Amino acid sequence: MSKKVLNQVLSLLGVLVFIPGLLEVLFSITGRTYQWTFVAFNGNFMLWRGVILLSAGMVYVLAITKTDSIQKRSHAVLASLLIWIVAGMEVLAMVLGSIPGEAGRWITTAEGFVSSYQQPLIPSLLLLPLTVGLVILISIAGQNREEGG
Amino acid sequence: MTFDTDRRWELVDRLSEETIHYGADETSIKSTLAELTVKPITGIPFAIAVLYGFWSFFGSFAGFFTDGFFVPLFDQHWLPWLQKVFPWEGSWLYFLLVGDPAAGNSFEAFGILTSGLFVSIGVVLPAIVAFYTIITLLEDSGYMPRLAVLVDTLLHKIGLHGFAVVPMILSLGCNVPGVAATRTLETKKQRFMMMTLLSIFIPCGAQLGVMLSLIPEYVGYIMLYLLAGFFLFGWILDKIVPGRSPEIMTDVPPFRLPTVDNVGRKLMVKVKGFITTAIPFVLLGVGIVNLLYLAGIISWLADFLEPVFTVWFGIPKETVAPLISGFLRKDLAVAQLSAIDMSGFQLITSVVIISIYFPCIATFAMIIKEGRRSGGILKVLGGSVLTLGTVVFLWGGLLHLIGTLLGVS
Numbered sequence: 217m218s219k220k221v222l223n224q225v226l227s228l229l230g231v232l233v234f235i236p237g238l239l240e241v242l243f244s245i246t247g248r249t250y251q252w253t254f255v256a257f258n259g260n261f262m263l264w265r266g267v268i269l270l271s272a273g274m275v276y277v278l279a280i281t282k283t284d285s286i287q288k289r290s291h292a293v294l295a296s297l298l299i300w301i302v303a304g305m306e307v308l309a310m311v312l313g314s315i316p317g318e319a320g321r322w323i324t325t326a327e328g329f330v331s332s333y334q335q336p337l338i339p340s341l342l343l344l345p346l347t348v349g350l351v352i353l354i355s356i357a358g359q360n361r362e363e364g365g
Numbered sequence: 366m367t368f369d370t371d372r373r374w375e376l377v378d379r380l381s382e383e384t385i386h387y388g389a390d391e392t393s394i395k396s397t398l399a400e401l402t403v404k405p406i407t408g409i410p411f412a413i414a415v416l417y418g419f420w421s422f423f424g425s426f427a428g429f430f431t432d433g434f435f436v437p438l439f440d441q442h443w444l445p446w447l448q449k450v451f452p453w454e455g456s457w458l459y460f461l462l463v464g465d466p467a468a469g470n471s472f473e474a475f476g477i478l479t480s481g482l483f484v485s486i487g488v489v490l491p492a493i494v495a496f497y498t499i500i501t502l503l504e505d506s507g508y509m510p511r512l513a514v515l516v517d518t519l520l521h522k523i524g525l526h527g528f529a530v531v532p533m534i535l536s537l538g539c540n541v542p543g544v545a546a547t548r549t550l551e552t553k554k555q556r557f558m559m560m561t562l563l564s565i566f567i568p569c570g571a572q573l574g575v576m577l578s579l580i581p582e583y584v585g586y587i588m589l590y591l592l593a594g595f596f597l598f599g600w601i602l603d604k605i606v607p608g609r610s611p612e613i614m615t616d617v618p619p620f621r622l623p624t625v626d627n628v629g630r631k632l633m634v635k636v637k638g639f640i641t642t643a644i645p646f647v648l649l650g651v652g653i654v655n656l657l658y659l660a661g662i663i664s665w666l667a668d669f670l671e672p673v674f675t676v677w678f679g680i681p682k683e684t685v686a687p688l689i690s691g692f693l694r695k696d697l698a699v700a701q702l703s704a705i706d707m708s709g710f711q712l713i714t715s716v717v718i719i720s721i722y723f724p725c726i727a728t729f730a731m732i733i734k735e736g737r738r739s740g741g742i743l744k745v746l747g748g749s750v751l752t753l754g755t756v757v758f759l760w761g762g763l764l765h766l767i768g769t770l771l772g773v774s
Contacts, residue, residue, distance in 0.1 A: 260421075260424070260581075261417060261420065261421065264413065264417045265417070267410075267413060268410065268413060268414045268417060271410030271413065271414075272410070274410075275407060275410065278406070278407075286392050286393070286394060286397050287397060289394055290394045290397035290398050290401060291401070291407070293394055293398060294398055294401050294402075294407055294411065297398075297411070297414070298410060298411065298414045301414045301415070301417065301418045302414065302417065302418075304418070305417070305418055305421035305422060305425065306421075308421075308422065308425050308426075309421065309424075309425040312425050312426065312428070312429035312433075313425070313428075313429070315429070315433065316429070316432070316433030316434060320441070322434070322437070354394075358394065
């Protein structure tokens with residue numbers, strides 16, 4: 217992957233991460249929540265999730281300014297790690313929240329289990345595939361570079 | 366078998382040949398990532414994300430066991446069964462072991478076999494397992510020294526250095542190992558300051574677990590107020606306590622992937638320690654408070670201290686009972702608050718006062734033990750007690766004042 221293409225990908229991701237981060241911060245400061253088909257701005261620690269997304273967006277942009285290839289890629293991986301922590305914790309909360317049952321049942325029903333996953337997701341979860349894709353691309357580019365000497 | 370000097374050097378050479386590899390140091394993404402986590406511009410967002418992960422895991426894991434399984438087990442099965450089959454309702458033994466016969470949940474029953482077991486096993490144990498899992502992962506991954514480097518500048522403002530973050534984080538699990546870890550600090554001044562600040566301002570994991578279960582919406586405010594106190598009183602102590610606060614040099618190890626074996630083993634040791642020491646203390650705490658209730662001592666103390674509680678701190682006089690059990694277990698004391706009728710702000714103030722008013726008995730014993738090597742028991746204990754007395758009145762009173770000015774007290 218050329219430096220130019222990587223910069224374009226990082227700019228796009230930077231904006232895609234920064235905007236929902238800003239929205240999460242603004243919603244939590246104003247005490248509002250928002251839900252639209254598959255995306256939700258609500259839940260516990262929304263302010264912190266927003267701050268982390270904002271920071272990740274800034275680190276992607278910071279990566280663009282780096283001329284050294286390793287520095288550029290490391291910044292991109294770090295920004296992705298920030299999103300993975302938030303998304304990973306959300307996945308864990310969803311999985312653990314989907315198991316216990318209600319109204320006298322120890323374990324939830326199959327319908328209850330499935331329905332707990334059929335709800336709008338927080339922005340970090342929606343961004344997860346994109347950031348995983350970026351890190352895979354960076355890793356492949358790094359391997360190609362090593363093989364090419 | 367003994368070796369002469371030449372033979373020893375020969376062995377050293379052979380060992381070093383097998384273990385040390387020479388070559389040009391190649392910068393990799395892994396090593397650059399390790400550097401980025403100690404640079405403020407990238408390290409602070411990463412630290413915030415780690416902290417977020419920490420709290421989120423804590424809430425999800427402890428919530429899964431406590432709300433998902435232990436609350437139904439204790440409230441729907443254990444408590445009603447015990448209330449039904451335990452004989453001598455109305456007797457002192459019933460009050461001691463089962464508690465309030467009309468209680469609808471295990472938090473409010475306050476008997477040794479109801480609240481005592483529920484708090485220690487149903488609430489605190491999952492919280493402790495979650496906390497120590499994260500702490501062990503942070504230790505084994507090599508992130509702790511990076512956090513120490515990152516907060517070094519901040520902690521220097523109160524006469525400490527970055528490694529003081531280790532006792533701070535350990536104290537978030539339990540104040541006892543936190544106080545023990547202060548022996549890694551360089552001077553008597555630093556050790557005294559850290560012991561005092563930890564025992565006053567850092568709530569333990571058990572207490573945090575109960576707080577997150579009972580009053581999740583207020584935990585953030587409470588932690589913020591306690592941290593503000595930690596730094597303000599740390600700065601004051603730095604100015605008035607004589608002694609040195611030297612710089613340190615530290616080695617930052619590379620990031621490593623924690624192994625399941627190591628994490629599991631450490632976790633087992635820590636959890637076993639909790640089960641054998643903390644659970645008996647919780648049961649004992651409930652028993653002692655119930656005996657004091659039966660003897661009328663709690664009511665007498667509540668009446669005696671009413672002016673201080675209601676006028677100065679703005680909290681109900683009934684808070685005296687949780688304060689007494691707080692000397693045995695802070696988690697138990699916070700759990701007890703749920704049974705007292707008070708406003709949200711009064712609840713915040715009560716939890717803050719329970720946190721800062723006196724260390725639990727185990728921490729108190731550890732301060733006495735560590736005080737010997739940090740300037741003498743009397744000096745350290747006297748200084749700590751004087752500081753916490755001042756802090757309770759000033760910091761607790763200030764919170765009441767803030768509430769009054771905001772019109773929420």
